[in-house]
Amino acid sequence: MKSHYSLVIIGSGPAGLAAATLAADHGLDVALLDEQNQPGGQIFRNMESMPASRVEILGGDYQRGQELVEAFRASDAHYFPETRVWSLNTQGEMGLIEQGMARMISADKVLIANGAMERPVPFPGWTLPGVMYAGAGQILFKQAGLVPMDGVVLAGSGPLLLLLAWQYIRAGVTIQAILDTAPLTNLLRALPHLPRALMAHHYITKGLEYQNEIKRAGVPIIKGISSLEAQGEMSLERVSYRKGLQRQQIETQCLLTHFGVIPHVYLSRAAGLKHHWDHHQQCLRPVSDEWGETSSRTLFIAGDGGGIGGARSAEHAGRLAAFQILYQQEMLTKQQRNQLAKSDRQWMREDLHIRPFLERLFHLPPALLNRLPDNTIVCRCEEITAGEIRREIASGHDHSNQVKFITRSGMGACQGRQCSQAVAQIVADQSNQVISSQSLYRVRPPVASLSLGQLASLFPEEQE
Amino acid sequence: MKTEVIIIGGGLMGSSTALQLALRGYKCLVLDREYPGRHASGVNAGGLRRLNRHPAEIPLSVAAAKIWLNIRDLLDSDCGTQFPGQIRVAENESDMQKLEARARQVEKLGYHHEEIIDREELYQLVPALSPHCLGGLMCRDDGFGQPFHALTAFRYKASSLGVEFRIGARVDQVDQFKGDWRVQTPVGSFKAPILVNTAGAWAHQISQNLGEPVPLSPGSPMMMVTERIPRFLDPVLGAASRKLSFKQMPNGTLLIGGAHMAKLDFNRERTEIEWRKLAVSARTVLALFPQLKDVRIVRSWAGVEAFMPDHLPVIGPGLEPGIFHAFGFSAHGFQLSPVVGQVLAQLIAEGMSEFPIEAFTIERFSSAKLISKQKVV
Ligand SMILES: Cc1cc2nc3c(=O)[nH]c(=O)nc-3n(C[C@H](O)[C@H](O)[C@H](O)COP(=O)(O)OP(=O)(O)OC[C@H]3O[C@@H](n4cnc5c(N)ncnc54)[C@H](O)[C@@H]3O)c2cc1C
Numbered sequence: 001m002k003s004h005y006s007l008v009i010i011g012s013g014p015a016g017l018a019a020a021t022l023a024a025d026h027g028l029d030v031a032l033l034d035e036q037n038q039p040g041g042q043i044f045r046n047m048e049s050m051p052a053s054r055v056e057i058l059g060g061d062y063q064r065g066q067e068l069v070e071a072f073r074a075s076d077a078h079y080f081p082e083t084r085v086w087s088l089n090t091q092g093e094m095g096l097i098e099q100g101m102a103r104m105i106s107a108d109k110v111l112i113a114n115g116a117m118e119r120p121v122p123f124p125g126w127t128l129p130g131v132m133y134a135g136a137g138q139i140l141f142k143q144a145g146l147v148p149m150d151g152v153v154l155a156g157s158g159p160l161l162l163l164l165a166w167q168y169i170r171a172g173v174t175i176q177a178i179l180d181t182a183p184l185t186n187l188l189r190a191l192p193h194l195p196r197a198l199m200a201h202h203y204i205t206k207g208l209e210y211q212n213e214i215k216r217a218g219v220p221i222i223k224g225i226s227s228l229e230a231q232g233e234m235s236l237e238r239v240s241y242r243k244g245l246q247r248q249q250i251e252t253q254c255l256l257t258h259f260g261v262i263p264h265v266y267l268s269r270a271a272g273l274k275h276h277w278d279h280h281q282q283c284l285r286p287v288s289d290e291w292g293e294t295s296s297r298t299l300f301i302a303g304d305g306g307g308i309g310g311a312r313s314a315e316h317a318g319r320l321a322a323f324q325i326l327y328q329q330e331m332l333t334k335q336q337r338n339q340l341a342k343s344d345r346q347w348m349r350e351d352l353h354i355r356p357f358l359e360r361l362f363h364l365p366p367a368l369l370n371r372l373p374d375n376t377i378v379c380r381c382e383e384i385t386a387g388e389i390r391r392e393i394a395s396g397h398d399h400s401n402q403v404k405f406i407t408r409s410g411m412g413a414c415q416g417r418q419c420s421q422a423v424a425q426i427v428a429d430q431s432n433q434v435i436s437s438q439s440l441y442r443v444r445p446p447v448a449s450l451s452l453g454q455l456a457s458l459f460p461e462e463q464e
Numbered sequence: 465m466k467t468e469v470i471i472i473g474g475g476l477m478g479s480s481t482a483l484q485l486a487l488r489g490y491k492c493l494v495l496d497r498e499y500p501g502r503h504a505s506g507v508n509a510g511g512l513r514r515l516n517r518h519p520a521e522i523p524l525s526v527a528a529a530k531i532w533l534n535i536r537d538l539l540d541s542d543c544g545t546q547f548p549g550q551i552r553v554a555e556n557e558s559d560m561q562k563l564e565a566r567a568r569q570v571e572k573l574g575y576h577h578e579e580i581i582d583r584e585e586l587y588q589l590v591p592a593l594s595p596h597c598l599g600g601l602m603c604r605d606d607g608f609g610q611p612f613h614a615l616t617a618f619r620y621k622a623s624s625l626g627v628e629f630r631i632g633a634r635v636d637q638v639d640q641f642k643g644d645w646r647v648q649t650p651v652g653s654f655k656a657p658i659l660v661n662t663a664g665a666w667a668h669q670i671s672q673n674l675g676e677p678v679p680l681s682p683g684s685p686m687m688m689v690t691e692r693i694p695r696f697l698d699p700v701l702g703a704a705s706r707k708l709s710f711k712q713m714p715n716g717t718l719l720i721g722g723a724h725m726a727k728l729d730f731n732r733e734r735t736e737i738e739w740r741k742l743a744v745s746a747r748t749v750l751a752l753f754p755q756l757k758d759v760r761i762v763r764s765w766a767g768v769e770a771f772m773p774d775h776l777p778v779i780g781p782g783l784e785p786g787i788f789h790a791f792g793f794s795a796h797g798f799q800l801s802p803v804v805g806q807v808l809a810q811l812i813a814e815g816m817s818e819f820p821i822e823a824f825t826i827e828r829f830s831s832a833k834l835i836s837k838q839k840v841v
């Protein structure tokens with residue numbers, strides 16, 4: 001690895017792959033970094049070493065992944081797998097761990113294409129063994145071919161939950177039930193946006209296709225459930241929920257939940273970029289324009305890390321950012337840029353039509369986020385409950401940073417990734433504030449694991 | 465009842481002053497531009513250290529240490545305090561000579577809290593220490609506390625005695641109005657005969673506004689904290705010739721400081737971690753404890769603090785009647801805070817303090833003030 005590149009891209013999902021290939025093909029000196037051991041990102045995880053049978057089960061999108069990775073491999077872009085970025089600033093300086101070794105590199109431009117993470121949503125019993133996120137379940141399948149035992153229950157909402165159910169069914173797993181937490185009113189709110197959404201109808205047809213196959217397999221989809229709870233002594237024994245006025249329960253040893261995905265904003269926040277709270281996507285997003293430009297001249301963003309748009313959008317956004325970087329590096333004229341970027345811009349514009357529909361359809365009910373029972377653990381690293389948090393808010397600590405200082409919520413090993421949103425929601429709810437870009441814990445770097453020895457190995461020339 | 469004292473800045477100094485004034489029956493209003501503890505007072509290393517204080521600070525620091533030992537009596541909370549001692553470690557002969565000279569200096573001033581410990585005792589107290597060290601200088605009942613908890617305890621106690629705290633109340637303008645000091649803030653204007661400036665790293669803006677400019681520079685010392693590891697260290701450690709403050713917290717995490725500075729954009733109130741300097745910090749820790757190399761760093765941060773050119777605070781009356789200052793603690797104010805409140809309250813209530821504070825006058829910068837005035841002309 002060199003100590004400087006014209007362009008460093010963080011993340012080799014669809015956004016990063018598309019951007020790297022395009023920029024390298026235009027002669028830019030590009031490095032693509034990813035903490036995984038192969039290119040592909042979340043959607044195409046483990047693609048290059050996956051047996052054909054598993055690719056078949058995962059569904060048609062993998063074809064597209066193959067094309068992206070092949071084009072990238074054929075390009076002159078430098079690729080660094082197992083390389084994790086733990087710091088980033090607006091001068092384009094980055095701290096990395098490359099296969100265990102720490103280093104600092106820099107770039108004229110950095111494209112953040114680090115994708116999304118699952119939205120962490122605490123609920124009673126979520127820390128019991130046997131309960132995990134659907135995304136984690138899917139990673140186990142993509143990575144190692146592991147599936148849950150028969151009788152698994154899926155709960156939550158969002159397209160990925162349906163996708164995973166569909167994939168499990170194809171893998172021969174018996175799903176007991178899918179508990180859909182989206183309130184029935186979501187559909188009513190979404191419907192007015194349907195006509196525009198039909199302009200990007202491939203999403204909707206796909207969603208319907210999943211639903212039909214799930215039904216055909218005899219898996220009950222129970223809609224509009226609330227008060228989800230995981231129960232058991234030492235580990236999960238049953239899932240309990242409310243449907244209408246009645247409480248119901250299902251015996252199971254495995255519950256996979258999913259509440260949508262949100263941008264992975266830790267790098268962009270650590271770099272000090274401007275962010276805004278997106279009330280529709282219910283998450284923080286870096287401020288960026290059509291070309292992926294952010295509040296810093298040096299840093300660009302593309303893909304789900306900039307706001308949830310899915311894998312196809314990520315690809316186009318990656319290309320748009322690459323075009324803009326090529327233009328700013330004077331490798332394309334403005335005219336060339338506009339000419340070449342035409343179809344990507346067109347695609348992005350059409351894709352925007354589906355968003356209002358999907359966002360309303362999968363909007364999480366506020367009660368799920370802020371009405372947790374007092375004895376529910378919110379910060380699992382430090383074992384802090386909703387009640388402890390509410391007590392501190394009541395005594396005047398009405399910002400999540402204050403709550404953090406006084407209770408230690410968010411000070412554990414996950415650096416607050418798991419509880420930041422939940423605490424912000426509880427604070428906002430109890431103190432009648434509107435959640436905003438200032439509501440989450442301040443980000444404290446390093447944003448990824450770094451040992452004292454790794455840090456000590458850096459800047460050997462620097463004296464006391 | 466009419467407000468008698470307005471305190472600008474609800475950090476440790478402002479809150480402690482408010483508490484001491486309230487104990488003396490004064491009606492105080494504390495104005496802070498942020499939530500209390502947003503800055504240095506909430507994010508510092510929590511070190512309770514008399515060890516290696518500037519001679520002028522020793523009387524205050526010794527008095528503060530007594531209060532901290534029984535802090536519950538004052539604040540109804542122990543503020544997470546523990547007193548396992550603080551040690552400055554000597555890594556070579558010249559370090560040892562430096563520490564011995566320091567011990568003699570403190571003895572000469574009539575104080576006995578700083579003691580030389582030999583190699584054997586050092587390794588009894590810190591068995592995990594790398595074997596190359598020769599001894600140290602120790603304050604046996606120095607220790608540490610939890611800063612945000614301490615600040616909160618000061619605030620709660622002061623509130624319970626009638627002190628009013630207003631947040632989001634940034635003082636933009638100070639002037640005199642019918643014999644009172646009047647301050648303008650986004651949440652209204654307030655007046656009182658007495659004004660206290662405990663605005664931390666912004667205190668020079670207030671004093672400038674009062675016509676009492678000071679050469680304060682805001683700086684932002686960095687800290688790191690690691691994952692939890694099994695207990696191996698009790699005392700707080702520093703080193704004779706390196707920048708270090710190192711302790712293991714009761715929950716097992718390691719807190720690493722040493723006054724290496726982050727990049728600070730003061731106007732945007734943004735700090736950026738300087739990994740270049742934290743790398744030095746990490747090397748210092750590993751020089752003393754090489755076995756910690758695989759311990760993971762969980763967070764780093766920097767707090768904004770007021771530094772004076774001589775690293776001594778300004779504590780005392782201002783140049784105009786009714787003005788009092790306490791700022792510029794140059795990264796060692798946490799320990800002093802209970803006493804600073806007493807000093808200001810005594811000055812306000814009695815016109816004088818039982819503590820020697822000549823070294824901390826704002827007048828010591830008057831010549832600088834003259835020079836800066838001449839420049840303008
Ligand atoms: C767990 C999970 C599973 C998903 N599964 C699917 C799916 O099966 N189908 C689907 O359509 N959508 C899926 N999605 C949605 C997904 O976000 C998009 O489909 C798509 O992958 C977004 O592409 P991207 O290029 O923006 O980011 P991603 O594909 O997420 O790629 C980002 C890459 O950045 C890397 N990265 C992140 N942080 C760092 C760092 N600090 N240092 C180095 N590398 C870093 C990651 O390892 C990752 O490879 C999933 C999302 C999640 C969170």
Ligand SMILES: Cc1cc2nc3c(=O)[nH]c(=O)nc-3n(C[C@H](O)[C@H](O)[C@H](O)COP(=O)(O)OP(=O)(O)OC[C@H]3O[C@@H](n4cnc5c(N)ncnc54)[C@H](O)[C@@H]3O)c2cc1C
Binds near residue numbers: 474511635636667799
């Ligand atoms: C990282 C770090 C580590 C440290 N470690 C130690 C240690 O181990 N031991 C030790 O003894 N000391 C330590 N210190 C120093 C100690 O934290 C400070 O000396 C002390 O907190 C100063 O308190 P303060 O009240 O003066 O300042 P602050 O806490 O900064 O309070 C000043 C307040 O004034 C407010 N304010 C400013 N301007 C205005 C305005 N115009 N209007 C209204 N309000 C205003 C601010 O919002 C702020 O809340 C450390 C400091 C830092 C940053």
